[in-house]
Amino acid sequence: MSAKIAGTRIAGVVSARDSRHGLWFLPLLVGLIGGVALAATAADFATTQNLLNLAAQAAPLLLVSIGQMLVVLVRGLDLSVGSVISLSTAILSIDAPATVTIPAVFVMALAVGLVNGVAVTRFHVHPIIATLSVTGIAQGITMLVRPVAGGTIPPIVTVLVNGEFLGIYMPLIWVVVAILAGWKLIHGSRFGLHLFAIGGGDTADTFGIASRRNILLAYVACSTFAALAGMFLAGRIASGDPNIGTQYAVDSITAVALGGTQLAGGIGSLQGTVIGTLLLSMLANGMNLLNVSSFVQTAIKGLILLAVIAIQPRKTIGL
Amino acid sequence: MTAVPLVSMTSISKAFGSSLALRDVSFELLPGTVHALMGENGAGKSTLMKILAGVVRPDAGTILRNGVPVQMNSPREALDAGVSTVFQELSLLPNLTIAENMFLGREPLTPSGRIDNAAMARATRETLKQLDLDLDPGRLVGGLTIAERQFVEIARGITANADVVILDEPTAALNAADVEILNRHIRALKSQGKAIVYISHRMEEIFRLCDVVSVLKDGRNVATVPVASVSPQELIAMMVGRDIAELFPPRGDGAKSAVALSLDGIRLTADSPPVRLDVHQGEIVALAGLEGQGQRELIRSIIGQYQPVAGTVEVKGRRIALPIAPASGVRRMQALGVGFVPEDRKDEGLFLDLSVAHNIAIGLNSRHSALSIARRYRDIIQDAIKSMAIKVSRPSAPVGSLSGGNQQKALLGRYLALGSDILLVEEPTRGVDIGAKAEMYKLLRDFANRGGAVLVLSRETIELIGLCDRLYVVHGRSIVAEMPAAGASEHAILEAALQR
Numbered sequence: 001m002s003a004k005i006a007g008t009r010i011a012g013v014v015s016a017r018d019s020r021h022g023l024w025f026l027p028l029l030v031g032l033i034g035g036v037a038l039a040a041t042a043a044d045f046a047t048t049q050n051l052l053n054l055a056a057q058a059a060p061l062l063l064v065s066i067g068q069m070l071v072v073l074v075r076g077l078d079l080s081v082g083s084v085i086s087l088s089t090a091i092l093s094i095d096a097p098a099t100v101t102i103p104a105v106f107v108m109a110l111a112v113g114l115v116n117g118v119a120v121t122r123f124h125v126h127p128i129i130a131t132l133s134v135t136g137i138a139q140g141i142t143m144l145v146r147p148v149a150g151g152t153i154p155p156i157v158t159v160l161v162n163g164e165f166l167g168i169y170m171p172l173i174w175v176v177v178a179i180l181a182g183w184k185l186i187h188g189s190r191f192g193l194h195l196f197a198i199g200g201g202d203t204a205d206t207f208g209i210a211s212r213r214n215i216l217l218a219y220v221a222c223s224t225f226a227a228l229a230g231m232f233l234a235g236r237i238a239s240g241d242p243n244i245g246t247q248y249a250v251d252s253i254t255a256v257a258l259g260g261t262q263l264a265g266g267i268g269s270l271q272g273t274v275i276g277t278l279l280l281s282m283l284a285n286g287m288n289l290l291n292v293s294s295f296v297q298t299a300i301k302g303l304i305l306l307a308v309i310a311i312q313p314r315k316t317i318g319l
Numbered sequence: 320m321t322a323v324p325l326v327s328m329t330s331i332s333k334a335f336g337s338s339l340a341l342r343d344v345s346f347e348l349l350p351g352t353v354h355a356l357m358g359e360n361g362a363g364k365s366t367l368m369k370i371l372a373g374v375v376r377p378d379a380g381t382i383l384r385n386g387v388p389v390q391m392n393s394p395r396e397a398l399d400a401g402v403s404t405v406f407q408e409l410s411l412l413p414n415l416t417i418a419e420n421m422f423l424g425r426e427p428l429t430p431s432g433r434i435d436n437a438a439m440a441r442a443t444r445e446t447l448k449q450l451d452l453d454l455d456p457g458r459l460v461g462g463l464t465i466a467e468r469q470f471v472e473i474a475r476g477i478t479a480n481a482d483v484v485i486l487d488e489p490t491a492a493l494n495a496a497d498v499e500i501l502n503r504h505i506r507a508l509k510s511q512g513k514a515i516v517y518i519s520h521r522m523e524e525i526f527r528l529c530d531v532v533s534v535l536k537d538g539r540n541v542a543t544v545p546v547a548s549v550s551p552q553e554l555i556a557m558m559v560g561r562d563i564a565e566l567f568p569p570r571g572d573g574a575k576s577a578v579a580l581s582l583d584g585i586r587l588t589a590d591s592p593p594v595r596l597d598v599h600q601g602e603i604v605a606l607a608g609l610e611g612q613g614q615r616e617l618i619r620s621i622i623g624q625y626q627p628v629a630g631t632v633e634v635k636g637r638r639i640a641l642p643i644a645p646a647s648g649v650r651r652m653q654a655l656g657v658g659f660v661p662e663d664r665k666d667e668g669l670f671l672d673l674s675v676a677h678n679i680a681i682g683l684n685s686r687h688s689a690l691s692i693a694r695r696y697r698d699i700i701q702d703a704i705k706s707m708a709i710k711v712s713r714p715s716a717p718v719g720s721l722s723g724g725n726q727q728k729a730l731l732g733r734y735l736a737l738g739s740d741i742l743l744v745e746e747p748t749r750g751v752d753i754g755a756k757a758e759m760y761k762l763l764r765d766f767a768n769r770g771g772a773v774l775v776l777s778r779e780t781i782e783l784i785g786l787c788d789r790l791y792v793v794h795g796r797s798i799v800a801e802m803p804a805a806g807a808s809e810h811a812i813l814e815a816a817l818q819r
Contacts, residue, residue: 019459020415189432189433189434196412199414203410
């Protein structure tokens, strides 16, 4: 490929004029610059150990963000992901065999996704209200099951997220599998195309697409991804924690928006979500290295979400 | 002709609740014909076509496809049976590519379960080529022009290998050049032996394009005749059940009264000549001429929605220098008794989700300060609904649920209730059926007879000639002729526009 063709191709990607993938190129650029800047200022940033840490920090957020993106594509929003994460760790920390607790986590995720989806598609509850209500329910149950952090996690779970497999760091494998699964769902299947179609206009039904069923499935998939993130976190901390998921609703929405997915639906890409997640994780990692207080970090993340949404063009499909 | 009809619908009846939408209608489509379907809104055209397209199921009657009885239970089944429909509303999704839109809901898959983009692109390119369109199947539909979208929509119908294509007002969003392209495609389809159902309100298109016309009135098939054997007047008479001359109310007595509105020295662009025109009380004046010559800009200059280079407008003796600020123009003019009825009533005129009552009262309330209690003006609204014969179950029904003609009346009612005595009207009868057109003309004439002044523009020259007292012919952003409407003809107006 000649340099000129490559140049126009990149220009096309930057303007995103001929794609529904959103502005993912910009955050990539910001991420690269930020990465170089961090490597230059924080001495510990570019070490293998820290980069592996980064992967471990990013893995659960990536899982949640991919799920969140499915819902955002159909003009939804899932605020209940954080409570699903907390409840997952709580269920896993119950003193019961893994053959009971692990299936229980997924049954719980299925139930939460169904309640969210049914409320939104059948009862026309606004996604924010529907998932906010479910957040309250799930958080309440979490507190009943595990009022304070503690308990033990089945060994199988801790083994799956720590150490190495065939010489590869486990969290890295989770990241790769998450990306593959996300790619298949979003860009490699009819389901993904139909989600884009539903988010793009009100006429998807006239094409013979069952939009209500697809939206419902998006919520179920989102809860399932959140449950996987909960399992990952439970394995990492080797206990149950009723508050571990608190930040994940805001963080996942920030990551998705940061990656160029439009909250108005129908525009976005997996690469954008991956980039958004890595960017956000890198920011947290870098601020930790630079000893920024976690309270300030939370405030900065809120600021980023506000800024990203404010500059996001609303409903400029094809532009 | 001995050809077997592609479709033959016999004795179709359909009732919605207590109202009969179709009564014993029979309809036949022969291969290689363009079949116009005409009738007022509510005459049953769209119900008949929805039955053919599988959207609605008939209560009685049979449908034969190539002589074989069929059931159309869903749009998909109709498509599979080779009947494709391009509905009036564009339904393409802007964030998908042309190819994805063409195959959405029936995407081909590769053996590994992925969507076969290559196959979609190939098939799409082929279909587009049939329509002489050179569009990249990978382009997003959102980046296409309205006309291109309409063509893609039609192409989508053809991919299903349909030999019956229903086009519901396909030209509503197209300009003259695109209509010509569309006509060419329709003729190409026709030469391939397909049957096309063509629904349109535009007479000239019917006569240029169609072979056969069926007229529906009140759910009955009034006539099915070769287009060559009827005149436009006869067609309208069949649709309305009366003569076209009866559509228009009698003109005013022509006695000159005071000038209500006058424009002076308006130059729309830096190099266009100044324009001067007067509208007297009790007079309906038209801006006629070819489409897009500056009629719209002239009217919109008055209310600040277009910024001319120079000029003044005089309203009942008050001179105002142009341009007027766009933010306050409409309000300022409203205070002076000038009402503006925009062409696009859905986007610019009405609040579709609000009730009829609110839509009318909003003009009245706008006279008061923002914090004063909004009054209901129940009596005034009742009067307006009654005197204008707006067909609505109750004043609190959302205006979006009304038919086009009744929406237009509600919009007009806002300014009549406000006591406006000058009306600026764009396209008074756009998307309105013939019965409602006649009512709209009568309302405007009554308004003029009460001393009001009306400045109107329309794409339909016949309408302007029939409705107005005087015509200004606009061409090249300037007024090139003035003539009384009584003796005017389309020919004379065109001549005046082009003879310079």
